[in-house]
Structure formats: C-alpha cells, structure tokens
Amino acid sequence: MEDLKEKEVVLDVKNVSISFKTNVGMLNAIRGVNFTLHKGETVAIVGESGSGKSVTVKAVMGIKSSNEKINSGEILYTYEENGEKTTVDLLSFSRKDIQEKYNGKHIAMVFQDPMTALNPLLTIGYQLTEGMMKHLKMDKKAAWARGEELLAEVGIPNPQLTMKSYPHQLSGGMRQRVVIAIAISCNPDILICDEPTTALDVTIQAKILELIQDMQKKRNISVIYITHDLGVVAKVADYVAVMYAGKIVERGTAYEVYFEPRHPYTWGLLLAMPDLNTTEERLYAIPGTPPNLLKKIVGDAFAPRNAFALNIDFEEEPPVFQVSESHEVSSWLEHPNAPRVEMPDALKRRIARMTGAANQKGGAANE
Amino acid sequence: MSEKERNLPLLEVRGLKQYFEIDGKHTVKAVDDVSFTVEKGTTFGLVGESGSGKSTIGRSIIRLYNPTAGEIFLDGKEVSGRMTADKKRYLTTKMQMIFQDPMTSLNPRKKVIDIVAEGLDANHLYKTKKEREEMVYDMLERVGLNHEQANRYPHMFSGGQRQRIGIARAMIMKPELIIADECISALDVSIQAQVVNIMKDLQKEEGLTYVFIAHDLAMVKYISDYIGVIHLGHFVEMGKKEEIFNHPVHPYTRSLLSAIPDPNPLTEPTRKSATYDKNAEGVDYTKGKKNFLTETHMVLATEEELARWNA
Ligand SMILES: Nc1ncnc2c1ncn2[C@@H]1O[C@H](COP(=O)(O)OP(=O)(O)OP(=O)(O)O)[C@@H](O)[C@H]1O
Ligand SMILES: Nc1ncnc2c1ncn2[C@@H]1O[C@H](COP(=O)(O)OP(=O)(O)OP(=O)(O)O)[C@@H](O)[C@H]1O
Ligand SMILES: [Mg+2]
Ligand SMILES: [Mg+2]
Numbered sequence: 258m259e260d261l262k263e264k265e266v267v268l269d270v271k272n273v274s275i276s277f278k279t280n281v282g283m284l285n286a287i288r289g290v291n292f293t294l295h296k297g298e299t300v301a302i303v304g305e306s307g308s309g310k311s312v313t314v315k316a317v318m319g320i321k322s323s324n325e326k327i328n329s330g331e332i333l334y335t336y337e338e339n340g341e342k343t344t345v346d347l348l349s350f351s352r353k354d355i356q357e358k359y360n361g362k363h364i365a366m367v368f369q370d371p372m373t374a375l376n377p378l379l380t381i382g383y384q385l386t387e388g389m390m391k392h393l394k395m396d397k398k399a400a401w402a403r404g405e406e407l408l409a410e411v412g413i414p415n416p417q418l419t420m421k422s423y424p425h426q427l428s429g430g431m432r433q434r435v436v437i438a439i440a441i442s443c444n445p446d447i448l449i450c451d452e453p454t455t456a457l458d459v460t461i462q463a464k465i466l467e468l469i470q471d472m473q474k475k476r477n478i479s480v481i482y483i484t485h486d487l488g489v490v491a492k493v494a495d496y497v498a499v500m501y502a503g504k505i506v507e508r509g510t511a512y513e514v515y516f517e518p519r520h521p522y523t524w525g526l527l528l529a530m531p532d533l534n535t536t537e538e539r540l541y542a543i544p545g546t547p548p549n550l551l552k553k554i555v556g557d558a559f560a561p562r563n564a565f566a567l568n569i570d571f572e573e574e575p576p577v578f579q580v581s582e583s584h585e586v587s588s589w590l591e592h593p594n595a596p597r598v599e600m601p602d603a604l605k606r607r608i609a610r611m612t613g614a615a616n617q618k619g620g621a622a623n624e
Numbered sequence: 625m626s627e628k629e630r631n632l633p634l635l636e637v638r639g640l641k642q643y644f645e646i647d648g649k650h651t652v653k654a655v656d657d658v659s660f661t662v663e664k665g666t667t668f669g670l671v672g673e674s675g676s677g678k679s680t681i682g683r684s685i686i687r688l689y690n691p692t693a694g695e696i697f698l699d700g701k702e703v704s705g706r707m708t709a710d711k712k713r714y715l716t717t718k719m720q721m722i723f724q725d726p727m728t729s730l731n732p733r734k735k736v737i738d739i740v741a742e743g744l745d746a747n748h749l750y751k752t753k754k755e756r757e758e759m760v761y762d763m764l765e766r767v768g769l770n771h772e773q774a775n776r777y778p779h780m781f782s783g784g785q786r787q788r789i790g791i792a793r794a795m796i797m798k799p800e801l802i803i804a805d806e807c808i809s810a811l812d813v814s815i816q817a818q819v820v821n822i823m824k825d826l827q828k829e830e831g832l833t834y835v836f837i838a839h840d841l842a843m844v845k846y847i848s849d850y851i852g853v854i855h856l857g858h859f860v861e862m863g864k865k866e867e868i869f870n871h872p873v874h875p876y877t878r879s880l881l882s883a884i885p886d887p888n889p890l891t892e893p894t895r896k897s898a899t900y901d902k903n904a905e906g907v908d909y910t911k912g913k914k915n916f917l918t919e920t921h922m923v924l925a926t927e928e929e930l931a932r933w934n935a
Contacts, residue, residue: 305812306812307782430674458673458839459673459839460673460879460880460897460900463885463897467896485813486885487887488884488886491887491889491893492885492892492893512890515888515889526813526814529813529816530842531842531843532842533842535846538824540817542817543817546782611888
C-alpha cells in the first residue's frame with residue numbers, strides 16, 4: 258500500500274439508498290451507503306445478517322428483485338477501453354444493459370453457493386468457455402485451451418478431465434474453484450465475492466483465499482469481499498466497511514478498524530468473535546436485536562443496543578466524522594462535545610496482545 | 625483432573641464403524657474404527673474437513689443409522705446392537721442432537737410450543753396440558769425466549785432465535801448428553817456468542833455433556849475440553865485441547881490448525897497455510913496404530929511416521 262501515490266478509483270458508491278416493497282410496507286434495506294474501491298485493492302464489507310451487504314453488491318451487478326426500488330445514489334464505475342477512460346453510473350442502466358455490457362467482462366461475482374452459479378446440466382468446459390467466446394471473441398478451440406489453463410491456475414489437478422465433467426462430479430471446494438475460474442476468465446476489473454467460503458471447511462477456505470489473493474496480485478483486480486468471518490477479513494482486506502441496518506457505520510484501513518475502532522457496534526463485533534487466545538468465561542454478545550427496517554429509524558440505528566448511547570443518539574442521525582484521511586465513523590461519540598468514551602477493556606487487551614504478537618514475531622503468529 | 629478421571633465416562637464408543645453401500649459394488653467407509661470416551665460434564669470437540677465423518681458419528685450414536693460394527697455405552701449401559709423399545713426410550717431421554725440448519729430441522733407449520741414439546745409428546749412425559757405448557761415456557765425462558773413467542777411459527781424468528789428453539793427442543797428432554805452438529809456455523813458472530821454462552825451456562829448448571837461438531841476451530845477450542853481430529857473416517861489425533869493446539873503431531877492436525885484465519889490484519893495477509901497430502905506423505909490410516917504420547921494424547925501412526933513427525 259503506497260499511500261502517497263494518487264490512487265485510481267475504480268468504483269465509487271455514493272449515497273445509495275434502496276427499498277423493497279413488501280406486503281406490510283416499504284422495507285428500507287439500504288439507507289445511504291458510501292464507499293470507494295481502488296485499483297488492485299480489497300474492500301471487505303462486514304456486518305450482521307440482514308444489514309444489507311448482499312443487496313449493496315447486487316446493485317453493482319445490476320441484479321435487482323422485482324420489488325426492489327432504488328431511491329437515490331450513484332455507483333460510478335471507471336474503466337479504460339481503447340486507451341480511453343470512461344466513467345459510467347451503473348445505477349442508470351437496465352439490468353439487461355449491465356449484464357450485456359459489464360458483467361463478466363468488467364465486473365464478476367462469486368456467490369456463496371457455487372451450485373447456484375453453475376448449471377448442473379452443462380459441462381464445466383462449456384460454462385467456462387461461454388463467456389470468453391462472447392466477450393473476448395475467442396474461437397472455441399482457443400477458449401477451451403484457455404479454460405484448461407485457468408483451471409490449472411485455480412489449482413484443479415486434472416484440468417482436461419474437469420473440463421468434461423459436470424458440476425455434481427466435483428467436491429464443494431473444487432466447484433468454488435471453478436466458479437472463481439469462470440469469474441476471472443474475462444479479465445474483470447472488479448471481482449465481487451459474497452461469502453465465497455462460508456460453506457467450505459477451513460482447509461479449503463484457506464486455499465481459496467490464497468488463490469484469490471494470488472489472482473489479485475497477478476492481475477491487479479479490485480475485490481469487494483463480503484463475509485461474517487473477521488479472520489478472513491484480516492487476511493484479505495485493505496479496507497473494511499462495517500455495515501449496520503443499511504448503513505456503513507465505520508470504514509477505514511484494516512488496521513484502523515481492527516486496532517483503532519471507534520463505533521460501539523464495531524467494538525461489539527470484534528469482541529463477540531473468539532480467537533485462539535480467548536479464555537474469558539463468557540463471550541461478549543451484542544445485546545438486543547437489529548432494528549425493524551420497516552419502521553422509520555430515528556437517530557442512530559444502533560442506539561437501542563448501545564450501552565454508550567447518548568441522548569442525541571435517539572433523536573438525530575449521526576453525521577460522518579473523519580477520524581483520519583481513510584477512517585470515517587458515523588457516531589455521535591466522535592462529536593467534539595461528546596463525553597469521552599473508551600472502548601471496553603477486554604477489547605483493549607486483545608488489541609494489545611495482537612499488536613504485541615505481531616511486533617514480536619513479525620510473520621507467523623498462529624500460536 | 626484426577627478426580628474427574630475416576631468418574632465413569634458418560635459416553636463410550638468402541639470400534640465404531642459406519643459403512644454405506646452405494647450400489648452393491650462400492651462401499652463408503654464413512655467412519656472406520658473410531659473409539660473415544662466423553663466424561664460427564666465435559667465437552668468433546670469433533671473437527672475435520674468436510675466429508676470426514678463427523679456428522680455420521682453423531683448420527684450413528686443416536687441411531688439414525690445402524691452402525692456396521694462397534695459398541696456404544698451410555699452411562700454404562702449398552703445402546704448399540706439390536707434396538708428394543710426399552711433402549712430407544714433410554715436413548716431419547718438421555719441423549720439429544722441439535723442439528724446444523726435451524727430452518728430445515730424445525731417444522732415450519734408447527735408453532736414453537738409444539739416443536740419444543742415434540743419429545744415430551746412422543747414419550748408422554750406430562751399429565752395435563754397445563755403441565756406441558758409450563759414445561760415449554762420454562763424451557764423457552766432458559767434459552768432467552770418468552771411465552772408470547774411460543775405461539776409463533778419458526779419463520780418469524782431470526783437465525784439465532786431459531787437455533788435457540790432447537791436447543792430448547794433438545795434441552796426439554798433433560799438429556800445428559802447433547803450432540804451439537806454445526807449448530808452455530810450458519811450464524812452471525814454475535815449470535816454465535818449468544819448460543820455458545822447459553823450452552824456453557826447449561827453445562828455449568830446441569831452438568832451437561834456435549835459432543836460439539838464444528839468447522840470453526842477457534843470456537844471449538846473455546847468450548848471443548850477434549851478434541852478428536854478426524855480425517856476420512858479415522859481419528860488421526862485426539863487429546864486434551866491444549867495437547868492438540870499446543871503440541872499437534874499429525875500433519876493433518878497441523879494443516880487444519882494452520883488453516884484457521886487469525887483475525888489479525890498485521891500478520892494474517894502474508895501467512896500461508898500448510899498443505900497436507902496424505903498420498904504424497906505416503907500415509908495409510910489402516911496401517912497406523914494408536915500411539916498414546918500421554919494418557920490422553922493419541923496419534924494414529926506407524927512407528928516410522930511417528931518418529932518422522934516428532935522430529
Ligand atoms: N427481495 C426482497 N424483498 C424484501 N426484502 C428483502 C429482499 N431482499 C433483501 N431484503 C431485505 O433486505 C435486507 C438486507 O438483505 P441482505 O441480503 O443484503 O442482507 P445481508 O447483509 O447480505 O445478510 P446475510 O449476512 O444474512 O447474507 C434484509 O432485511 C432482507 O430481509
Ligand atoms: N447416508 C449416506 N449414504 C452414503 N454415503 C454417506 C451417507 N451419509 C454420509 N455419507 C458419506 O460419508 C462420508 C462422511 O459424511 P459426513 O456427513 O459424516 O461428513 P462430515 O464430516 O459431517 O462433513 P461436513 O463437514 O461436510 O458436514 C462422506 O463421504 C459422505 O458422502
Ligand atoms: Mg448476504
Ligand atoms: Mg456434517
């Protein structure tokens with residue numbers, strides 16, 4: 258990460274707000290989301306189930322439900338074609354346009370369940386070469402040869418045979434590798450991964466994460482990575498966006514969010530996750546439940562669950578406070594007139610242990 | 625510890641084999657000669673990659689399958705072999721399983737009260753309707769749900785709440801042993817913490833015993849006293865959790881431990897996990913024998929392998 262150089266912005270998500278029409282009223286799933294993605298870097302989006310992670314990235318892909326309504330915002334995508342830089346607002350296109358023009362070729366997505374991304378009736382080879390023939394105008398033979406190369410690249414031991422196999426003949430980990438191979442086959446600028454390893458066990462997960470890191474380095478792809486697992490985030494992310502009830506409540510570099518977190522929700526999230534050194538009798542669980550998005554949210558959505566909430570948290574939505582050039586927090590605690598509230602001691606201890614361990618060992622800190 | 629060791633184990637599994645015939649020609653040896661004991665009031669963690677046989681062990685023990693071979697003792701009484709009505713009752717009252725997916729394991733058309741009372745109904749464990757209701761309400765309260773929620777349907781609950789309904793359904797039978805199969809894997813970190821805390825509280829209050837199956841090794845380490853590492857139907861290593869985490873010997877255990885992502889952005893981005901390739905290592909699980917490095921720490925290995933891995 259060279260902070261000094263001017264970074265190239267690939268995706269700029271600006272004030273996006275999305276609702277769903279339901280039989281009991283409008284559900285305000287995304288309430289003003291902002292983040293930027295730079296060339297070659299990874300932004301991880303973390304947050305509770307239902308906080309709006311998938312809806313956000315699906316908007317980037319042009320995947321919309323029939324009852325979905327975009328209320329406001331822009332998703333600016335900047336790319337180079339024939340030596341010229343172009344910026345477009347992905348939200349201004351129809352789904353069909355996005356899929357024709359951008360999906361696969363420019364922006365590709367890996368879903369949680371590889372089975373939903375693969376057609377059980379078609380061979381891996383067919384599904385892998387289809388996009389390359391369409392977007393890269395390759396002929397069948399060249400695409401097939403490239404397909405074999407890609408399978409080898411994602412660590413599939415017998416590419417020739419696998420090209421002729423059907424999805425059900427592969428294990429879960431192999432299938433996810435195939436999906437990644439398909440996703441990178443047309444050299445996208447942006448790769449979106451929505452919980453790509455949740456269904457897999459740790460050994461396969463580790464290999465797939467290393468694979469994505471590897472691909473990213475080789476091809477300078479920008480990645481948006483969604484996961485619940487803060488261990489995974491630590492491995493892949495340059496930037497972390499913490500989402501709560503349809504808003505990004507804190508974002509910053511991975512270092513800032515893990516070691517200098519400011520939002521009480523981020524504190525709760527970090528505390529709830531045991532690591533290999535956790536010995537506390539009880540794990541910290543964030544009290545209460547997420548807000549009902551069918552109702553209008555007044556003030557800070559996290560306030561009812563926040564032990565540190567101020568009066569104003571129940572009345573007015575907090576603005577975004579800039580903590581550093583890269584670190585933003587949406588919490589009244591950052592207001593200059595707010596009382597000084599420190600993160601819980603247990604979290605302080607954990608952070609001290611982690612930064613200490615890293616200083617001592619530099620590299621491998623698994624024990 | 626020594627006091628505990630004098631206790632009879634609550635669960636004893638000896639030489640359990642569970643084979644599945646696929647098409648008359650092929651047999652899947654899902655579990656192949658597995659032995660372990662679990663002492664009362666402790667938690668035995670079962671870890672291993674997908675398809676290694678973890679769920680099958682649980683399912684064989686509660687007799688969703690008929691084991692191919694082996695003996696199982698529950699509180700000193702044999703529960704393997706031919707099933708009788710007596711054995712069945714003994715099993716269902718002493719042992720319960722919590723399943724991985726809270727949504728598919730809860731009948732969507734039944735109200736929570738009837739789901740939680742399933743075992744009570746099947747075993748006629750109450751005299752009046754009122755008594756049944758009270759038992760359910762009491763149990764719901766224990767897992768942090770309230771009476772009003774008893775008349776709702778499962779889809780009206782969040783993932784964590786549904787999982788607690790599953791726990792209540794198992795707990796109401798007052799079992800001594802609970803087999804929890806990936807019961808938190810699908811949940812958010814914060815909800816995972818809620819569920820694990822409830823499980824720990826119940827263990828403390830009621831002396832419950834758990835077999836805890838999970839992918840997440842940080843969580844397994846947190847909750848377990850003993851850990852069994854399973855690969856391709858064999859226990860390759862077993863021991864106290866400190867033995868497994870601090871002194872892993874088997875290369876499979878080591879690769880598993882190295883694959884755990886550490887939530888530390890300073891060190892994690894550059895760390896590489898270890899690879900284990902059984903064939904490249906030339907390991908044949910049927911040739912290895914059970915080596916006890918301590919009274920509790922077992923490694924499956926031939927003499928040559930053990931020397932190599934210990935070097
Ligand atoms: N088609 C739809 N109709 C109505 N509500 C929807 C629809 N799709 C999503 N939602 C709601 O929008 C909110 C955000 O959903 P989203 O799938 O983005 O959550 P998420 O953060 O990805 O959660 P998870 O971690 O569980 O995948 C949720 O409250 C969800 O119920
Ligand atoms: N009823 C069955 N018939 C045939 N094969 C089976 C059956 N149940 C399990 N198996 C096979 O037995 C092996 C062990 O399966 P099991 O479900 O116990 O794995 P697991 O360790 O629980 O994996 P996971 O972590 O994916 O849940 C697998 O190869 C599986 O395909
Ligand atoms: Mg999602
Ligand atoms: Mg299983």
